[in-house]
Amino acid sequence: MTREEKKIEILKAAAIVFSKNGFYAAKMEDIAKQAGIGKGTVYGYFDSKEALFHELLKYGIEEYKEGMEKVLKGKGSVKEKTIELFKYHGKFLTKYIDIAQIFINQQAVFPKELRKEMLKEKMKLFSMLKEMIEQGKKDGELRDDLDEELVTLSIAGSISQFYGKKVFFDNYSYDEISPEPMVEILFKGYI
Amino acid sequence: MTREEKKIEILKAAAIVFSKNGFYAAKMEDIAKQAGIGKGTVYGYFDSKEALFHELLKYGIEEYKEGMEKVLKGKGSVKEKTIELFKYHGKFLTKYIDIAQIFINQQAVFPKELRKEMLKEKMKLFSMLKEMIEQGKKDGELRDDLDEELVTLSIAGSISQFYGKKVFFDNYSYDEISPEPMVEILFKGYI
Amino acid sequence: MTREEKKIEILKAAAIVFSKNGFYAAKMEDIAKQAGIGKGTVYGYFDSKEALFHELLKYGIEEYKEGMEKVLKGKGSVKEKTIELFKYHGKFLTKYIDIAQIFINQQAVFPKELRKEMLKEKMKLFSMLKEMIEQGKKDGELRDDLDEELVTLSIAGSISQFYGKKVFFDNYSYDEISPEPMVEILFKGYI
Amino acid sequence: MTREEKKIEILKAAAIVFSKNGFYAAKMEDIAKQAGIGKGTVYGYFDSKEALFHELLKYGIEEYKEGMEKVLKGKGSVKEKTIELFKYHGKFLTKYIDIAQIFINQQAVFPKELRKEMLKEKMKLFSMLKEMIEQGKKDGELRDDLDEELVTLSIAGSISQFYGKKVFFDNYSYDEISPEPMVEILFKGYI
DNA sequence: TATGAATGAGGATTCATTCAT
DNA sequence: AATGAATGAATCCTCATTCAT
DSSP states (O other), X not given: OOHHHHHHHHHHHHHHHHHHHOTTTOOHXXXXXXXXXXXHHHHHHOSSHHHHHXXXXXXXXXXXXXXXXXXXXXXXXXXXXXXXXXHHHHHHXXXXXXXXXXXXXXXXXXXXXXXXXXXXXXXXXXXXXXXXXXXXXXXXXXXXXXXXXXXXXXHHHHHHHHHIIIIIISOOOGGGXXXXXXXXXHHHOOO | OOHHHHHHHHHHHHHHHHHHHHHHHOOHHHHHHHHTSOHHHHXXXXXXXXXXXXXXXXXXXXXXXXXXXXXXXSOSOHHHHHHHHHHHHHHHHHHTHHHHHHHHHOTTSSSSHHHHHHHHHHHHXXXXXXXXXXXXXXXXXXXXXXXXXXXXXXXXXXXXXHHIIIIIISOOOGGGOOOHHHHHHHHHOOO | OOHHHHHHHHHHHHHHHHHHHHHHHOOHHHHHHHHTSOHHHHHHHOSSHHHHHHHHHHHHHHHHHHHHHHHHHSOSOHHHHHHHHHHHHHHHHHHTHHHHHHHHHOTTSSSSHHHHHHHHHHHHHHHXXXXXXXXXXXXXXXXXXXXXXXXXXXXHHHHHHHHIIIIXXXXXXXXXXXOHHHHHXXXXXXX | OXXXXXXXXXXXXXXXXXXXXXXXXXXXXXXXXXXXXOHHHHTTXXXXXXXXXXXXXXXXXXXXXXXXXXXXXXXXXXHHHHHHHHHHHHHHHHHTHHHHHHHHHOTTSSSSHHHHHHHHHHHHHHHHHHHHHHHHHHTTSSOTTOOHHHHHHHHHHHHHHHHIXXXXXXXXXXXXXXXXXXXXXXXXXXX
């Protein structure tokens, strides 16, 4: 196993332990045990508990962004892409459920710096979404009086609440969930 | 000052300190100082740090629920009420910004119990919203093929992302934000 | 007991423990036990183990300097004062045997800063001694071709070796040791 | 390179690192790096960190003793030999400055055993010096009412303080220092 | 023989909680 | 009721040592 692969192994173990109890209650020893290695070994790969957490977040964001980019660069109408984004979110949630939990629940463990860094990354994802909306207006697929930012926020919010409810509350698994009706409502409106 | 008023004072101090540093980094001593009292005194009002945090969350939810009920019991169309809900959310965010931050960022400090309790409370708020949607359909204000749950999730998600972006990222104050265009988009759809 | 008195109590306990095994082997828990208090209490008086050690050294130097000044300001010939200095050194060694051990053996626990600070303090003591020699030359008590610095160094070295041997190797107690013959040799020479 | 030569190489590296940081702050990894070898290799030559330190001290003492014996066995008057001893001390300090620093500063890293062993070795050096004084009395070079031990202690103390000041405080190099005036004062006395 | 990745014992430090005043 | 000095459980991290390669 290469050094990089071992780092990923440790990150996965850390995700499980951090997501269970949060950053502070997670013990380095537990993470090591979860990874099947000794306590000191973790420090051979990460400088500190904070550094480990930081890298875990970066890893999660990078993974998410890559998948999202793939969807947005693909072909299809805005509506089709939106559906794909919903599905991708669900898939990510399932695959990286521990990391996802951390993103949802642990954003504030570090006072300022990291929170700002995370916010900036989130805004990058927003920008990508916004570009899709702009293109949809140009192509005549969407009303041209739409405020792109508002549309972006409504989609992002709906994705988050939709899968949050289905996965964490109703305990559905990814492939039992059809986002099409939700996207339909967003595009058609309530009236 | 009555015992109950003093408890509220301590809760407000706790909200400030918890929101700044998160649950674990917040020290009981800091909370006491923020409240202008001695460390030991806090324990005359709350059994433990966890209990204090727990009561703070309950207090925040209760406040939110009361305001939301008032809006929903008021008169007006579903769209008008939705706009009022948006506005109420912004007002709450401004008044209880510290508690709100905690709800956004600190949901996972306790392993399971409290997280579930919070989720249950959140679902109660959802139910209230859902009833409004059902009534709107009965009254013919909304399309009658709408899935109430999906509408509820899209409204809740949009409220959350809309004010999150405006208040925490763009640093707008409550009265500078008009939710009407956002609600318009939700009701009319994107196409 | 005032705060200052309690600090002295802890310093005394620290001196005992530090002198036994050196800075690193000394455990804060042992120091606390020696002082008859809880581990955490030590931190109410000193910021860290290093700070505690630092203050202990400062305290020891201050005590030594005060006694030395008293001797040098007193009346009597240079020879009489030299004898008094020897005696004072022996008395200090007996009273503060633990701190003295630390000065002899632990000067290098901190890389640079503290070592320099200690060296500076030592040089201050040297200066005081040198002034005495200068006065002795002026008064015609000592040969006027003497290099004051060399005399100072020979006295300081002799004091240190003399009492080091008598107290730490031969295990004599302070009042069993007569420094007069040693001083006589220094003043008369070997030939 | 023979096994013995390699041991010396490691000892020299250890001397540099120990003298810089003290026994506890010195890391085996740093010593290995300084010697240009791998961490594990050190353990092929020394059983433990303590053993390495122990052997380093023994090595230093042995080197010192050999040089001192050479001086004492040579020809010349007691005064000339005393001057040679001073000079030898200065030369040793220059050549083995790192080991010398350890002797000055690190005598107490081990509780009792090693400290006693070192003290015993020091006393052996004292005995050699004392024999020289006794011979000087027999030969009529020194007053015959002199206490040999006191003379020994005053010479040893003066050597130590003299070079300590010149080398470590004034930063003189070995060949810039003339011990003759100091020896002159010791033999002639102050009056 | 040489290496350095892996290990885990050990200790400084923090801070929630207690309790004498 | 209010206080804050005292306590010690709990945990991050270091580094001497081992051992598979």
